[in-house]
Amino acid sequence: KQEVTQIPAALSVPEGENLVLNCSFTDSAIYNLQWFRQDPGKGLTSLLLIQSSQREQTSGRLNASLDKSSGRSTLYIAASQPGDSATYLCAVWAAGNKLTFGGGTRVLVKP
């Protein structure tokens, strides 16, 4: 059974600092891995999707890496801003056509 873990559960940084969010998964037989953002009271917004054959994906200040063999992904957010404050979730598509989520990392960027 696929398990996804995100550490730390919460993170607080001053504005301008780079953010590093970690995600690990137990079964490396995945189709892809996605990073989502969730704002309070709102649904999930997809940030980046990395196919299993890819090593990284970039969008603006966001960069996500994937190391399937070690079961790890890292989301980097450069030069953080207060607007980046949210909960970030990673999720993997695995066998059985099921999207399995981690518990999320709650991020606070202080002005």
Add this chain to the structure above:
Amino acid sequence: EAGVAQSPRYKIIEKRQSVAFWCNPISGHATLYWYQQILGQGPKLLIQFQNNGVVDDSQLPKDRFSAERLKGVDSTLKIQPAKLEDSAVYLCASSQTGGAGETQYFGPGTRLLVL
């Protein structure tokens, strides 16, 4: 393109009462998902529909939860009777075909509080 719509946005009920949530997926999307997200946790899949048929309901507590998607478009999730531990956000998502690895689009969720 309109996104996934859900209603109500918030609901407060007492334990043992019943409640229903509604979801309207993105037009043309064949696959619809209901997730339960307990505070501090990631979403957990409750049920997946392909058109109006159930693909996966292995994690749906069938003694109290039920869901339907009669015409292959809108869906309703019901809880009867509710328990305190059902307090959570219920997220609806849809995707075009339900293929492995396909992007899912999420609605804003319904926040349920059971007292």
